[in-house]
Amino acid sequence: MLKIREGIHLHILPTKKFKTISIQFRFKTLLQEKKVTKRALLANIMDINSKLYPTQNDFRRRLSELYGANFFTDVARYGNYHVLSLNMECVDEKVINETGIVDEVMKFLYQVISFPNVFNGHFQEATFIREVDKLRDEFASRYDDKTVYAEDKLNNLYFDTREQQMTSYGQESDLKDITSTNLFDTYLEMLNEDQLDIYVVGNITESTVLRTLHPFDFKSRALIDENPFYEDHKNKPFVKKIETQEINQTLLTMGLKTPIYYHNKYYYAGLIFNGLFGAMPHSKLFQIVREKENLAYSISSEVDVYRGLLFIYAGIESEEVANVQSIILNQLEEIKNGVFSEKEVEQTKEVIKNELFQIDDTPYSMVERAFSLELIGREHLSLNEWMEKLDSVSRKDIIDLAGLIDLKATYILIGENN
Structure with a gap:
């Protein structure tokens, strides 16, 4: 592990097993009810466009140009933490005897992370509305899938707090209060306050990764010193x-x-x-x-x-x-x-x-x-x-x-x- 800034760590996992280079930016914060749905929506929006690639076609075309690189986002709950991940996988340039692929992939990630599709302090409205509707459909699909529905209902019975009862991507009732402006505030909070772990897997050196990370201007942030495990010590009745x-x-x-x-x-x-x-x-x-x-x-x-x-x-x-x-x-x-x-x-x-x-x-x-x-x-x-x-x-x-x-x-x- 290499400390880049306070609260920002780089982890190189060297291996020659794969023909790809995999990169993950994991933004971690404490699990809070008011944040979870916003962070899930933010992850979905960052998955489809950015300021430099404002349409989904532009976004995917650029990935195709990067020798079919793959990019996706996700969110997850780890006990008392919520993690938003941006994930990228590209071909190892040594395999195809090309140079500069990792540099271009990191430039793409830099654009996505540092310059989302935002204007005058709010996300582009059409994208925002479309992704809110899609997330609402995801919540509805949990009702239709009865196995998932039953699991959600058990969570509601078992846990006392909304943070633990809800899914890792929040709850539908929050969507009505989210705007393209306060979602941008959530983005800024994630960018500047979340602890960040960067993982790179593949046949690559630390010096190469550090060089490609140079454009990123992440600021130091306070460390979160919280037990990751949710432990309820109450003797609750059945x-x-x-x-x-x-x-x-x-x-x-x-x-x-x-x-x-x-x-x-x-x-x-x-x-x-x-x-x-x-x-x-x-x-x-x-x-x-x-x-x-x-x-x-x-x-x-x-x-x-x-x-x-x-x-x-x-x-x-x-x-x-x-x-x-x-x-x-x-x-x-x-x-x-x-x-x-x-x-x-x-x-x-x-x-x-x-x-x-x-x-x-x-x-x-x-x-x-x-x-x-x-x-x-x-x-x-x-x-x-x-x-x-x-x-x-x-x-x-x-x-x-x-x-x-x-x-x-x-x-x-x-x-x-x-």
């Missing part, structure tokens, strides 16, 4: 909600509180627990509920390691709700009581190891791992260290962790046509 709609399948979702957070003392046991419980084809939920009892069209579990949430999803028949819930909780009790074999543990560890080996298979996953470690104050953790920590997890570790997991919320969407 909550449940049932809703009925005219759909063909009943959706059962369950939210369980866990002490599993990224690379904390429960993390590795948590990976194995989740694999045994519901995340893998050999897991208890998949084998018992779906395969043996034939009670679910689909069933799975996953852990949000920045918020300590174990999320369970099942697509079932409406008359089987109580039965499936009971079986799920019984399987959790079985793990708490040590009803699993060493063979299952070893099988789970091997699957996780294979997944870890795939981290370096794409530039994006390499950046994601590096950024996540940076977020929790660890700059590097080798794959061998990951393997050793996995191997050190004992049967007792898994049982002890399972004993700390507690059901806090259930949302059921009953299918009337079911």
Whole structure:
């Protein structure tokens, strides 16, 4: 890691594995309800044009001229943080025996970041209106996708704050208060106040990257010293909600509180627990509920390691709700009581190891791992260290962790046509 300015860090991830150079600018700030929707809209607008390339055709034509370079933006929530990313991938000039490609790509990024499609203190109105409508359509699509809808409803039940309840790109109700002017204020705040991590992956040197970054005039900004993990220490009572709609399948979702957070003392046991419980084809939920009892069209579990949430999803028949819930909780009790074999543990560890080996298979996953470690104050953790920590997890570790997991919320969407 190289400190460019206070609050601005450059990370070079050198590798000859890819025929591309990947660049990511990750703007990080604290997660705040009033900011999230604006930042999502800002990301969408910056994805389609800029002052130098004012139409989408101009924008994409320039990318095509850069040997088919790819550019996209996105937003994500990491516990108590919100991150807006600008991502670029271009061909490695050594592969095609050309020079100056990275320089031109950085110039493009400089134009996009430093000179958005803004006039007299507000974003170009036609672009702004179009992107507001598109984002509104995205929110509407979450209602139409009942799996996503059920997950959103569970989040609303499980979490107490709007920041944690809403999606990483906000909420539709905010759109009415966003103007092209106050969106420009959000852009300026991001540009001048967000902590910025710049990642470059590929066969490239630090000196080359620093030279291409020279036009950027980023100012120092205050460091954000906040625990990235959302940890709710309240002993909240269990909550449940049932809703009925005219759909063909009943959706059962369950939210369980866990002490599993990224690379904390429960993390590795948590990976194995989740694999045994519901995340893998050999897991208890998949084998018992779906395969043996034939009670679910689909069933799975996953852990949000920045918020300590174990999320369970099942697509079932409406008359089987109580039965499936009971079986799920019984399987959790079985793990708490040590009803699993060493063979299952070893099988789970091997699957996780294979997944870890795939981290370096794409530039994006390499950046994601590096950024996540940076977020929790660890700059590097080798794959061998990951393997050793996995191997050190004992049967007792898994049982002890399972004993700390507690059901806090259930949302059921009953299918009337079911």
